[in-house]
Amino acid sequence: MDDPAQGKPPTFWQMLQSVLAAAFGVQSNKNRARDFTHGKPSHFIVLGTLFTLLFILVLLGLVKLALHLTAA
Template structure:
């Protein structure tokens, strides 16, 4: 089909292998399921702190759903900024 073995498999390859009926993504010869809410929260928190590994970051980009990560990131940002504002107001009086 014009794709080398190392590249992402397309829907045609999934149909050929019979993997089209599985729920998830089949890339580079490995079946990857959709990340759970807990996985997304862990990923957003570790990315915010700056300790996310390259392996997990790559997994997020290949498996994850962009809207899910955007929503989780926005919620985290609002909660974080609100907590900082609350703490500053408590200290100032």
């Protein structure tokens, strides 16, 4: 990955990886330093919000599927 000291902003995929790692609590110090140094907070907020909404929709879909299968 990129060295945080190089001054490059994180790519979309690096930001997505950071959001997923943050959701599971496994972010590395190197990536965290890159995100806080060169990333834009608004990008992480938008990605985090979209991930959370998608996660909720998947959970709702799984519950509805389970309820449908048990009702049959």
